[in-house]
Amino acid sequence: MLPIAPVLDRLDANLDQSIERLFGLLRIKSISTDPAFAADCRKAAEWLVADLKSIGFEASVRETPGHPMVVAHHEGPSADAPHVLFYGHYDVQPVDPLNLWESDPFDPALKEISPGRKVITGRGASDDKGQLMLFVEACRAYKQVHGKLPCRVSILFEGEEESGSPSLKPFLEANAEELKADFAMVCDTGMWDRETPALCVGLRGLVGEEITVKAANRDLHSGEFGGAAANPIRILARILSDMHDDTGRVTIPGFYDGVEETPTQVLKSWEALNETAESFLGEVGLSIPSGEKGRSVLELTWARPTAEFNGIEGGYTGKGFKTVIAAQASAKVSFRLVHKQNPDKIRAAFRDFVRARIPADCSVEFEEHGGSPAIQLSYDSPFLTKAKQALSDEWPNPAVMLAMGGSIPIVGDFQTFLGMESLLAGFALVDDRIHSPNEKYDLSSFHKGQRSWARILDALTR
Incomplete structure (x- = not known):
């Protein structure tokens, strides 16, 4: 087993450099839905390939009828080590209306928005460039400290997630044998709050x-x-x-x-989050749930x-x-x-x-x-249990297992085409303004998110 403590120390020491690397990626205008930015999308894919190669991945740009995919592989400490597939997307949403941005959306910066709270600003800071770079930085620190990764790692970065992923299913089907792993890890989700990490176990x-x-x-x-x-x-x-x-x-x-009914222990864990009908609906000017009577707003939106x-x-x-x-x-x-x-x-x-x-x-x-179809992970899945403990070790509050009312199609595609379940762990916050002007990503999410992925990789190999 590779000791985790020196990897975490290296991530702390690398923080400033990792921010600069993220800034380099954020400056690329990889807007997938607008053909005018096709060259920028390719530039982002090539940037990622070069960065992954610099830490020892076998990485390449893969052509599709649309924007290219990035595929990378790294061997583990042994041939029978666990194998994970990590997914993220490098494309971003358009920036319109530009006049509502406080600064250039493709000129990232580190800003203090309140005493002691710093954020990274720019389009893609949260969705999804900041999120995917967390995992890359965790791998980089492992390589710098130990010269190897704790398990076999494959990476798939998509360039069309924000424009409907038209090339994804054919690509997965055509490359299923190469991409299949023990399970997938998806970073396009968020935390419950700034100090409480979360794992998503259900998608409607x-x-x-x-x-x-x-x-x-x-x-x-x-x-x-x-x-x-x-x-x-x-x-x-x-x-x-x-x-x-x-x-x-x-x-x-x-x-x-x-x-099926949601397990009682899960419902109790959701009750502990103290989300009421008034707090959930209040910000949209409502207060009375309209769904099935006798159920909480979290159960209504996550599990019904x-x-x-x-x-x-x-x-x-x-x-x-x-x-x-x-x-x-x-x-x-x-x-x-x-x-x-x-x-x-x-x-x-x-x-x-x-x-x-x-x-x-x-x-x-x-x-x-x-x-x-809906995606439902087993609440007592071994790799889910390990990941939950890893996150709880890193953050002030224990990790919570929650569900999402929306859908993340890639999770279903991994299940359909690759026969894999997915671990959904992300560090975005509800106020990150994704898809809107003035997108940001908390520095604490970026820093502790790197450490979290390092801990998860460590936990999954024990």
């Missing part, structure tokens, strides 16, 4: 549907046809209203198939499935008033899935539910908007 899945209810063959005058002709807005409103009962549960038959309406359209929506019965009405509906809910079955059950409420002389059309 997603089903998106757009429905269009059609009635008459043209818009109708409501005075001439009102009361006699079917009104698609009324039909649609009834369908949407029928989807929830008075307790907030979804009424679609079979919707809760595969949904939902059906939400994301848009509705029909009839005259311009200024003034028009007495019309529309020929059609449409709605966009999304479902967040948990545990073992099957996206295909949810989609089919929803369509059956809708069709059963369409009058015989009317029709409905459906448009699919993607779908993915």
Whole structure:
């Protein structure tokens, strides 16, 4: 076993240099969604390859139909040492509106925003360049101290995460044999608060549907046809209203198939976070949860499935008033899935539910908007337990295991194409302003995040 203490000491000594290295990466305008920055995306990939090679990785830029991938490998102390795949993305969001930035988004700086609290500013500081460099710096310190890494390490850095990852699935499928490891590690998550690290153990899945209810063959005058002709807005409103009962549960038959109750000990750990309905909803001007009654806001957003309406359209929506019965009405509906809910079955059950409420002389059309299953890690997974202890050893407060209401598609892709579970550990904070002007990353996240990854690598090899 390689002693961890000197590695941590080296990370402390290297901090200033690691900040300068991050600044070098942050200065590259790797905006993946804008073709004007394609050369910058390639420049960022090449920068990472050069940096990884400098610490002994076999690294290369891999071509895709879009922006390139970065793939790197490093041997471990032995052929049978654990093998991990680390994932991050080097592309960033556009910076618009530029006038809202307090400084040049691609001129990173170290600023003190309050007494004793310093942050790194610049686009990508948190999402995701700062996060991915934590792991690189941990590997660098291991090599400087011990001349080797404690396990076998592969790295995959993507350049299209902020633009939908169109090249990722084909790349994983084509390179599955090379990229497969014992498990993956994903850094694109955050902490509970500035002193409490977190491991994400659950990600909700997603089903998106757009429905269009059609009635008459043209818009109708409501005075001439009102009361006699079917009104698609009324039909649609009834369908949407029928989807929830008075307790907030979804009424679609079979919707809760595969949904498991969250373990009691996990619910108690979430209660200890002291998040109330008032504190969670207060910042958006609300205070009363609208989901299933009798459940906390964290359980509702992290561990329960939902059906939400994301848009509705029909009839005259311009200024003034028009007495019309529309020929059609449409709605966009999304479902967040948990545990073992099957996206295909949810989609089919929803369509059956809708069709059963369409009058015989009317029709409905459906448009699919993607779908993915939920990701749920075992709460007693050995590598999760080790990582939790490693984080708890580094930070003032013990690490918490939480879930996320959203989705991180790469985790599902690793499971589908590589057959691997993922460890999700990141050090972003809710006030990092990712995707917004004035993005930042706390210096404490950058410093202790490096030490955290070193501790996790150490723990996973014991």
